[in-house]
Amino acid sequence: MESLASHPFLRACRREPADYTPVWLMRQVGRYLPEYRTMRERLSLLELCKTPEAAAEATVLAVEKLGVDAAIIFADILLVAEPLGVGLAFARGEGPVIERPVRARDDVARLREVPAAEAAPFVFEAIRLARRALGRRAPLIGFAGAPFTLASYLIEGGPSQDFAATKRLMHVDPDTWQALMERLVRLTVDYLAGQIAAGADAVQLFDSWVGCLSPDAYRRFVLPYTRRVIAGLPPGVPVIHFGTGTAGLLELMREAGGDVVGLDWRVDLGEAWRRLGPGVAVQGNLDPAVLLTTPAEIRRAVRAILAAAGGRPGHIFNLGHGVLPDTPWTHVLAMVEAVHEMSRDRCCL
Amino acid sequence: MESLASHPFLRACRREPADYTPVWLMRQVGRYLPEYRTMRERLSLLELCKTPEAAAEATVLAVEKLGVDAAIIFADILLVAEPLGVGLAFARGEGPVIERPVRARDDVARLREVPAAEAAPFVFEAIRLARRALGRRAPLIGFAGAPFTLASYLIEGGPSQDFAATKRLMHVDPDTWQALMERLVRLTVDYLAGQIAAGADAVQLFDSWVGCLSPDAYRRFVLPYTRRVIAGLPPGVPVIHFGTGTAGLLELMREAGGDVVGLDWRVDLGEAWRRLGPGVAVQGNLDPAVLLTTPAEIRRAVRAILAAAGGRPGHIFNLGHGVLPDTPWTHVLAMVEAVHEMSRDRCCL
Numbered sequence: 001m002e003s004l005a006s007h008p009f010l011r012a013c014r015r016e017p018a019d020y021t022p023v024w025l026m027r028q029v030g031r032y033l034p035e036y037r038t039m040r041e042r043l044s045l046l047e048l049c050k051t052p053e054a055a056a057e058a059t060v061l062a063v064e065k066l067g068v069d070a071a072i073i074f075a076d077i078l079l080v081a082e083p084l085g086v087g088l089a090f091a092r093g094e095g096p097v098i099e100r101p102v103r104a105r106d107d108v109a110r111l112r113e114v115p116a117a118e119a120a121p122f123v124f125e126a127i128r129l130a131r132r133a134l135g136r137r138a139p140l141i142g143f144a145g146a147p148f149t150l151a152s153y154l155i156e157g158g159p160s161q162d163f164a165a166t167k168r169l170m171h172v173d174p175d176t177w178q179a180l181m182e183r184l185v186r187l188t189v190d191y192l193a194g195q196i197a198a199g200a201d202a203v204q205l206f207d208s209w210v211g212c213l214s215p216d217a218y219r220r221f222v223l224p225y226t227r228r229v230i231a232g233l234p235p236g237v238p239v240i241h242f243g244t245g246t247a248g249l250l251e252l253m254r255e256a257g258g259d260v261v262g263l264d265w266r267v268d269l270g271e272a273w274r275r276l277g278p279g280v281a282v283q284g285n286l287d288p289a290v291l292l293t294t295p296a297e298i299r300r301a302v303r304a305i306l307a308a309a310g311g312r313p314g315h316i317f318n319l320g321h322g323v324l325p326d327t328p329w330t331h332v333l334a335m336v337e338a339v340h341e342m343s344r345d346r347c348c349l
Numbered sequence: 350m351e352s353l354a355s356h357p358f359l360r361a362c363r364r365e366p367a368d369y370t371p372v373w374l375m376r377q378v379g380r381y382l383p384e385y386r387t388m389r390e391r392l393s394l395l396e397l398c399k400t401p402e403a404a405a406e407a408t409v410l411a412v413e414k415l416g417v418d419a420a421i422i423f424a425d426i427l428l429v430a431e432p433l434g435v436g437l438a439f440a441r442g443e444g445p446v447i448e449r450p451v452r453a454r455d456d457v458a459r460l461r462e463v464p465a466a467e468a469a470p471f472v473f474e475a476i477r478l479a480r481r482a483l484g485r486r487a488p489l490i491g492f493a494g495a496p497f498t499l500a501s502y503l504i505e506g507g508p509s510q511d512f513a514a515t516k517r518l519m520h521v522d523p524d525t526w527q528a529l530m531e532r533l534v535r536l537t538v539d540y541l542a543g544q545i546a547a548g549a550d551a552v553q554l555f556d557s558w559v560g561c562l563s564p565d566a567y568r569r570f571v572l573p574y575t576r577r578v579i580a581g582l583p584p585g586v587p588v589i590h591f592g593t594g595t596a597g598l599l600e601l602m603r604e605a606g607g608d609v610v611g612l613d614w615r616v617d618l619g620e621a622w623r624r625l626g627p628g629v630a631v632q633g634n635l636d637p638a639v640l641l642t643t644p645a646e647i648r649r650a651v652r653a654i655l656a657a658a659g660g661r662p663g664h665i666f667n668l669g670h671g672v673l674p675d676t677p678w679t680h681v682l683a684m685v686e687a688v689h690e691m692s693r694d695r696c697c698l
Contacts, residue, residue: 164673167638171646211594214614214636214669216653245560247596248616265563267597287563289516297520304565320563324513 004201009070009139013202013238013259015281015314021306021343022069023336024141026242027322028062029074033329035061045090049075050122056129063138065329067336070139070202073130073195075123077145077206078153080191083119084111086154101157103169105176111183116191123191124198131199141240142200144192146207147184147225154180163212170221181225189232196237204240204262205229207253208321211245211264218249223256230257240283244321250275265320270308281314286335288319291327295334302338311346353550358419358488362551362587362608364630364663370655370692371418372685373490375591376671377411378423382678384410394439398424399471405478412487414678416685419488419551422479422544424472426494426555427502429540432468433460435503450506452514454525460532465540472540473547480548490589491549493541495556496533496574503529512561519570530574538581545586553589553611554578556602557670560594560613567598572605579606589632593670599624614669619657630663635684637668640676644683651687660695 004010008018029036039048039058048054058074078096082088087099102108117124131140145153152166160166170177192203210222230239241253242262253261254276263272263284273282290301302317309315317339323332353359357367378385388397388407397403407423427445431437436448451457466473480489494502501515509515519526541552559571579588590602591611602610603625612621612633622631639650651666658664666688672681 162638162673164638164641164675167636168641171639171642211615214634215617215620216650217636245594245596245615248621266560266594268564271564272597285563287516287566289511289513290520292513292517293520301565324511326513 004136004139007069007136007139009316010201010238012314012316013240013281015279017313019344020340021309021315021317023317023339024062024068024070024072025066025319025323025332025335026072028066028068028072028332029058030323031325032323032327032332033061033065035065045076049079052122052125052129055122055126056133059126059130059140060133063134066332067340068138070141071130071134072141072143072204073123073127073200075120075126075143077143077150077208079120079123080116080144080187081150081154083114084154084187086111095159096153098154098157101165102151102154102180103165105173105179108176108179108183111180116187116194120191120194124194127195127198127200139201140199141202141204142192142195142198143204143206144188144195146205146210146241146243147181147188147229148213148222149207149209150184150188151177151180152209152212163209167213167217170217174221177221181221185225185228185232188229192229192233196234200237202238202240203233204242205258207241207243210243210253211247211249213249215248215252218252223252226253226256240316242283247272254280260314260316262318263320268308269305269315270310273309273312281316282309283316283318285318285320288321288324288327291319291331291335292324293331295331298331298335299338299342302335303342306339306342311343317343353485353488356418356485356488358665359550359587361663361665362589362630364628366662368693369689370658370664370666372666372688373411373417373419373421374415374668374672374681374684375421377415377417377421377681378407379672380674381672381676381681382410382414384414394425398428398475401471401474401478404471404475405482408475408479408489409482412483415681416689417487419490420479420483421490421492421553422472422476422549424469424475424492426492426499426557428469428472429465429493429536430499430503432463433503433536435460444508445502447503447506450514451500451503451529452518454522454528457525457528457532460529465536465543469540469543473543476544476547476549488550489548490551490553491541491544491547492553492555493537493544495554495559495590495592496530496537496578497562497571498556498558499533499537500526500529501558501561512558516562516566519566523570526570530570534574534577534581537578541578541582545583549586551587551589552582553591554607556590556592559592559602560596560598562598564597564601567601572601575602575605589665591632596621603629609663609665611667612669617657618654618664619659622658622661630665631658632665632667634667634669637670637673637676640668640680640684641673642680644680647680647684648687648691651684652691655688655691660692666692
């Protein structure tokens with residue numbers, strides 16, 4: 001029996017050839033799956049995240065139901081923000097709301113220093129359980145929000161179109177920005193290191209909203225902190241560095257680090273990989289909206305992305321962002337099967 | 350007295366050297382200006398757009414108050430959509446809402462065919478009045494929504510995060526998509542040609558939301574129609590082709606046409622211009638959120654953008670998208686002055 005280290009997903013993270021292109025999906029466990037809806041009848045999102053047995057069950061569900069090549073721990077990127085004392089709540093259907101947003105130096109000073117092992121022990125326990133349940137079937141991905149994306153939640157306090165308060169703080173009060181980012185670097189390193197110690201085989205750093213920034217602002221206010229997170233993690237465990245709307249930031253994200261750069265769908269994968277240069281793997285990049293269309297259109301789009309990757313070792317197939325709630329799960333299955341079949345056949349090169 | 354044709358804005362559109370870098374701002378007349386708020390006490394947005402004297406007054410205001418190098422006709426991109434019969438309303442603070450969204454072939458067939466001269470005569474009259482009032486002080490820009498962005502409004506019926514209905518329609522029912530886009534090409538050419546006949550010195554095509562698409566979807570479902578709009582306009586009047594989130598689409602937008610490509614702030618201007626290649630001017634690309642910061646930060650950002658343009662003829666300074674409502678108008682003034690002063694001095698090259 002082969003060890004997990006030779007699993008196609010981990011081989012792709014290391015840019016080693018594999019028999020087929022591994023595939024998983026961001027938000028692969030969610031409301032679009034009947035089994036998940038059943039779980040959520042009993043438990044709220046936070047309760048599910050804080051019940052390790054349930055979170056582990058949700059984590060493994062994707063591998064069993066969809067045949068994906070990696071599981072990602074079922075959690076929310078704001079779980080570690082809750083113990084900071086900002087008053088986190090998940091309003092129904094509206095996403096997270098922060099009651100006491102961070103806007104000034106004093107707000108940063110007030111953030112509580114709680115080790116991740118105390119802040120989110122349930123995540124580590126869920127990872128241990130999921131790791132055991134998965135065995136050698138599939139690697140398990142841990143994850144965290146990157147400092148910028150966490151900071152933007154803490155500053156905006158809720159959904160934002162333009163991230164105006166975040167951008168205002170970084171430019172107008174760079175000392176407070178620095179203090180906040182340094183706090184979040186420590187938090188994120190601690191949290192991800194804990195997930196790795198608990199059994200995560202790879203980790204993904206979600207800088208989901210970083211694409212709202214100009215390259216100039218990214219270079220000054222984000223890159224140094226993201227780099228410190230990635231450099232601060234134990235070696236040997238692949239790091240996937242992901243953001244959306246990053247077509248103008250790719251070279252800088254590469255500079256910040258990561259074994260794999262996660263691409264959204266608004267860039268051609270082949271062109272993006274060329275810009276990133278050698279020595280890095282890529283993940284992506286199907287538009288999640290294509291899963292709302294037809295199996296024929298899905299196969300067409302899978303083929304185009306595999307062709308853009310050109311069979312070069314180091315491509316992990318994924319969506320460009322999370323599965324949309326209205327997605328038929330059979331379409332996800334069709335996508336996973338198409339990726340496996342076409343990449344084994346190398347028919348689209 | 351020099352003719353308007355040698356105005357720095359029009360020279361830049363033609364990539365001819367000018368004494369300084371011309372500058373204007375998208376949404377340069379809006380709630381952030383006290384004079385505009387006073388106008389809106391008397392008139393709703395639609396009433397203001399439909400009262401040529403008031404719309405012309407708002408148009409000219411920017412040149413007088415801010416010293417910008419171009420005026421843009423005060424209007425809304427959905428004015429031409431109203432006569433289609435889809436039930437357009439502007440809900441207070443929520444943006445436009447379409448009561449009867451376009452979702453199927455029959456919905457497209459039901460769209461009324463009304464010539465722009467009947468649909469929006471008040472826009473043409475406002476252009477005539479504004480053109481006369483501006484004289485040789487500044488060129489006047491006309492504008493329209495590009496077919497994709499208009500289609501996305503008509504299909505989604507209101508604000509959208511993911512444009513799922515639009516993407517679903519184009520992939521699942523490409524014949525209906527084609528029929529809708531062909532209708533909107535005719536509408537847009539007619540509307541822009543009418544604006545040019547009324548006195549617009551240049552036109553901007555706003556494909557504001559096109560950045561939600563993958564390059565593959567843009568090539569199949571958007572590029573042919575945008576190209577037909579641009580190719581269908583009378584020669585000699587510069588066309589600015591603008592979108593946001595387009596860092597992965599620039600080469601394709603260039604293929605679609607336009608004398609000037611409008612860039613948002615999420616791409617480095619120098620790098621974007623290099624990718625666009627010779628033979629095209631660029632417009633942009635300050636993050637509107639930088640205008641919320643301090644005059645010192647604004648000057649720093651202006652300098653960086655002028656440096657990225659490198660003094661090459663054919664740069665029009667602008668924001669990457671519209672002015673944000675909370676912007677202090679004195680900051681806009683500081684930006685305009687910084688652009689003029691630094692580009693005259695060529696201090697940042």
